[in-house]
Each structure stands twice: as structure tokens, then as C-alpha cells.
Amino acid sequence: MSPKREPARERQLVQQPVSNSCSDSGSPGPAPEGMVVKAYGGYFYVRAGDRVVECTVRGRLKKEKKEILVGDRVRFSEVDSLRGVIEEVLPRKTRLVRPPVANVDQAVIVSAVSNPDPDFKLIDRLLAIAESESLEILICFNKVDLVTSYRADKISRPYRAAGYRVLKTSAKAGAGIRRLSRALAGRVSVFAGASGVGKSALLNAVQPGFRLKTGETSRKLERGRHTTRHVELLQLDSGGLVADTPGFSRVSLGGIAPEELGLFFPEIRRFVGQCRFTGCMHDREPQCAVKEAVARGEIHETRYNHYLEFLYEVTHLARLQREGRSIDKDSTFDSFQ
Numbered sequence: 123m124s125p126k127r128e129p130a131r132e133r134q135l136v137q138q139p140v141s142n143s144c145s146d147s148g149s150p151g152p153a154p155e156g157m158v159v160k161a162y163g164g165y166f167y168v169r170a171g172d173r174v175v176e177c178t179v180r181g182r183l184k185k186e187k188k189e190i191l192v193g194d195r196v197r198f199s200e201v202d203s204l205r206g207v208i209e210e211v212l213p214r215k216t217r218l219v220r221p222p223v224a225n226v227d228q229a230v231i232v233s234a235v236s237n238p239d240p241d242f243k244l245i246d247r248l249l250a251i252a253e254s255e256s257l258e259i260l261i262c263f264n265k266v267d268l269v270t271s272y273r274a275d276k277i278s279r280p281y282r283a284a285g286y287r288v289l290k291t292s293a294k295a296g297a298g299i300r301r302l303s304r305a306l307a308g309r310v311s312v313f314a315g316a317s318g319v320g321k322s323a324l325l326n327a328v329q330p331g332f333r334l335k336t337g338e339t340s341r342k343l344e345r346g347r348h349t350t351r352h353v354e355l356l357q358l359d360s361g362g363l364v365a366d367t368p369g370f371s372r373v374s375l376g377g378i379a380p381e382e383l384g385l386f387f388p389e390i391r392r393f394v395g396q397c398r399f400t401g402c403m404h405d406r407e408p409q410c411a412v413k414e415a416v417a418r419g420e421i422h423e424t425r426y427n428h429y430l431e432f433l434y435e436v437t438h439l440a441r442l443q444r445e446g447r448s449i450d451k452d453s454t455f456d457s458f459q
Contacts, residue, residue, distance in 0.1 A: 153197040153209050157225075159355040159363070161192055166208060168198055169357065177206045191217070192353045192365065193224035193310060216255075218312060220373070221353045223365050225310055228258040230364075232315035232324065235277050235290075236268040241316055246428040247373050248314050249286070253386035254378055260287045260305050264320040267292040280422035284389040293323035303328045307360035329358055380437045384412070387429055389421045405430060 156170030166177045177198050179190065188211055190196070195212040214224045229252040233240045245261070252259050261281050266274045278288045289305070291298035302324065313321040326332050355363045375383075384390045384404055390412050398409035415421045 153199050154206075155195060155197050155212070157355070157363075158190060158192050158194045158196060159357070160352075161190070162352065166190060166196075168196060168206065168208070169355075170198075173203070175200070175204060175206045177208045179208045183208065183211070191222050191224040192355055193226060193363075195225065216257075221312060221314075221365060223310075223312055223353055223355070226257065226312050226365070227309040228260060228306075228311040230260045230262055230306075230311050230313045232262045232264055232313055232319050232321050234265040234268075234319040235263050235274050236265055238316065238318050240277055242424060243428055243431070244316055244373075245281075246425060247375065247432070250375065250378070250383065250386040250432060251373060252314075253388070254382065258309070260289065260311075262289045262291055262298075262302065262324065264291045264293060264324060266290045266297055267295040280425055283422065284387070284425065286388070291324060293320050293327040296327065299324075299327045303358070303360055306358055306362040306364055308362055310355070310363045310365075312365045325356065325364060328364075329356075332356055375432055375436050376439050378432075378436050380433060380440055383429065383433055383436055387425065389415075389425065390429060403433060405433060 154170050156168035156175065158166050159169045159174065160167040164178070166179065168175045168177050175198065177196075179188075183190075190208065190211055194214065196208050197210040197212065198206040198208045200206045216226050217224050218226055229248070231245060231248050231252070233245050240263075249259065249261075261278075263274060263278050269277075274290050278290060282288050287305070289298045289301055291302055293299070306328065313325070315321055353365055355365050357363060378386070380403065381401065384394065390404060393411040393415055396411035397404070397407065399407050402410055402412075404410050404412035412421065412426070416423055416426045
């Protein structure tokens with residue numbers, strides 16, 4: 123696999139190396155450490171071993187406007203066994219923008235195979251963004267109980283061919299749940315996908331004790347009602363942590379450079395360096411190894427067409443940025459259903 127250049131910009135589903143540490147040299151002795159698993163109403167809930175401590179933030183950190191996200195590792199002083207004060211935010215290894223979570227290892231891209239039908243362009247957007255930041259990726263095609271095995275295989279085939287890990291699941295029937303549970307073990311994972319695809323239902327199936335709220339898909343609009351209103355890291359019995367987050371209907375590719383985009387499609391990345399022209403964008407150039415692979419059926423045509431659409435989008439955004447012009451909201455902001 124060709125080396126990928128690490129972009130430094132923030133965007134949806136973005137991981138960044140961040141140093142967000144602030145020491146408290148005045149604290150007597152080492153403070154206990156934990157991970158923020160929930161933030162609500164000005165309180166931060168920190169898991170430290172087998173307990174969760176409700177913490178406020180030291181005034182000094184508020185004054186310095188230190189950002190604290192779910193997923194942050196922190197040091198805190200104890201008021202009592204269940205209450206504390208956050209004294210220090212430890213350095214992060216990753217930072218997601220939408221959803222706002224720190225220290226994520228894995229992106230689980232969830233799509234239904236029916237009700238609603240798969241949004242392949244959204245899937246490919248989420249994959250490109252996760253690829254651009256070197257997150258581990260798992261694709262989960264849910265609700266396979268609603269379609270034939272042939273249909274489920276046909277939907278997932280292009281992604282298996284591209285080299286992705288793919289699971290076919292049914293939260294209702296229990297299909298694929300054990301494999302999903304094993305894939306989540308020992309990792310901090312974030313679920314991403316459109317509303318109504320069954321993210322909360324899958325998590326409930328993995329660990330019934332979560333009892334997360336689920337919503338049916340509107341028959342009139344075939345859109346899932348939002349059932350997740352805040353970000354929370356949930357502890358799995360397997361030792362992993364998972365964030366259940368609101369569904370995305372659209373995400374921006376702003377910040378990905380046009381010349382980088384092909385690196386974030388694994389099936390295109392395989393042909394880097396094989397085109398006639400150095401710096402080939404795999405669009406209108408002659409003797410392009412990628413286009414030849416598409417013609418031979420080695421790269422799925424729909425995936426390639428999405429690459430072209432994204433290429434035009436990021437080229438347009440890059441031009442606007444160079445010219446110092448404002449960027450169209452429809453091209454750069456999430457639109458939640």
C-alpha cells in the first residue's frame with residue numbers, strides 16, 4: 123500500500139494529532155486518571171476503573187478555554203468517591219470534529235440494505251474521510267433480514283473487492299452480531315451513517331444492557347427519526363468503547379486536496395504510479411491505469427464515478443480557498459435529516 127500523506131486540516135470524521143495538555147504543578151501528588159465518557163449540562167463523567175466520577179472543570183482550565191471532549195484522557199482531583207474536578211487534559215492521539223470525540227481508533231460505517239435503501243454516495247464519502255485520516259474501517263450492512271442473500275451480497279461486493287472489512291448484520295434477527303462484537307473489542311469506535319440505518323439497534327444487540335432508544339423509519343419519507351441526541355462513550359463487556367452519535371445525511375470533503383483523493387480509495391491507490399503521466403488525476407488523462415482498470419471491471423464503476431464527483435468537489439473547494447472566497451454552506455456543512 124502506498125504511503126498516505128497526512129492532511130492537517132479539521133473536518134468531519136477527522137482524526138488529528140493534537141497536543142492538548144495542561145499541567146497542574148500545584149496539585150499535591152499524582153491525580154487519578156480516567157477517560158471522559160459523557161459530557162452533559164456542564165459536567166463531565168469520567169470513567170476511572172470500575173467507577174464513573176461526575177466532574178466539574180478547574181476554573182483555571184475554563185479561563186484558558188481548554189477544550190474537553192468525550193474520549194479525552196484526563197487527570198482529576200477527588201471531592202469524594204463519586205465527584206471530582208478535572209485538573210489536566212492529557213495529549214490526544216486523534217480528534218474527530220463531527221462527531222466531537224477524541225482518541226477514536228475505528229470508524230464503523232453503517233448502512234441499511236433496505237428501509238432505507240443504501241446511500242452509496244454517502245458511504246463512499248464517509249469512507250474517503252475515514253481513509254484520509256488512517257482510521258481503521260469496518261463497513262456494516264444492516265437489516266439483511268429484509269432482503270435476499272443475493273441482494274445483500276451484491277450490495278456489499280464492491281466494498282469487499284476494494285479491500286474493506288465488511289459485515290452483514292441484522293439487529294432484529296441477530297445475524298452477524300457476534301462478529302461485530304469481536305470487531306469492537308479493545309478499540310474506541312465511532313458509528314457513522316445515515317439516520318434510520320439501525321446504529322442504536324445494533325449496539326443494543328451487541329450489548330442489550332445499553333437499551334438505547336431506537337426509531338422506526340418514516341414510511342412517508344423513508345428517513346430515520348433521530349434517536350441519538352448527544353455523544354456518549356459506552357463501555358462494552360469486551361473491553362471496547364463505542365460512541366453512539368447522530369446520523370449524517372451529508373458530510374463535507376473540504377480539506378482533502380485533489381491530488382490526495384485517489385489515495386483514499388483503496389482500489390485506486392493500488393494503481394498509483396502505473397499511469398503514463400506523473401500526477402495523473404484519473405479523470406481525462408490518456409493511458410490512465412485507473413480508467414483501464416475500470417474498463418476491465420477491476421474497479422467498480424459506481425465507486426469510480428463517485429471518485430470523479432468528489433474530485434470535482436474538492437477541486438472547486440480548493441480553488442475557492444486559494445481565491446480567499448467564502449465557501450458555499452451546502453458544500454461544507456453537514457445537513458442532518
